[in-house]
Amino acid sequence: MSILTRERILKEIEGGTIEIVPFSKKQVGPASIDLHLGDRIWTFKRINTTIPVDDHASNTGEVLEREIIKGEWLLQPHETVIAITREEIKLPPTLCGWLEGRGRFVHLGLSLHTPPGFIQPGVNGHIFFAITNLGRAALKIRPGISVCQLILQRTVGKARYKGMFQHFGTRRA
Numbered sequence: 001m002s003i004l005t006r007e008r009i010l011k012e013i014e015g016g017t018i019e020i021v022p023f024s025k026k027q028v029g030p031a032s033i034d035l036h037l038g039d040r041i042w043t044f045k046r047i048n049t050t051i052p053v054d055d056h057a058s059n060t061g062e063v064l065e066r067e068i069i070k071g072e073w074l075l076q077p078h079e080t081v082i083a084i085t086r087e088e089i090k091l092p093p094t095l096c097g098w099l100e101g102r103g104r105f106v107h108l109g110l111s112l113h114t115p116p117g118f119i120q121p122g123v124n125g126h127i128f129f130a131i132t133n134l135g136r137a138a139l140k141i142r143p144g145i146s147v148c149q150l151i152l153q154r155t156v157g158k159a160r161y162k163g164m165f166q167h168f169g170t171r172r173a
Helices: 006-014 103-108
Strands: 019-021 033-044 064-068 073-075 080-090 095-101 110-113 124-133 139-141 146-154
Touching: 080 146, 095 103, 095 110, 103 110, 110 146, 124 146
Parallel strands: none
Antiparallel strands: 019 080, 033 064, 033 080, 033 146, 073 139, 080 124, 095 146, 110 124
């Protein structure tokens, strides 16, 4: 499997193989595509209970609370939120990817985690991820910041993601 470089990424986008909405050529670096923080986050409710984490763990809907971001918000020290990309991504069955945080935010203590970090071939929708403030000070966060980058790889063979997050948050089917 090989990683796509800028020239190949742009050819795939121009040819319609990869779809990114909204998109600007400025987002494409030497071997990745910068993605931006969307306008929705999910915060964890403050609860006074213990939640078991095992092979059968699931989200009952009682743990997460949906929030619409209006402007900026403060990410408190040691707080984690679930966020989505502003961009909708559609990959063909011959490309997969990795979502990584941007190095420019490491010194602030801003950490990005993607569950599981791997973007399946054939995905179609917004990509969700967790943001954690590992620092000692609150961080002022706003939608639209270039918070992560997508690295694309060719697959050996074809596959298509058909899981529960296919079309996540998208208006396109």
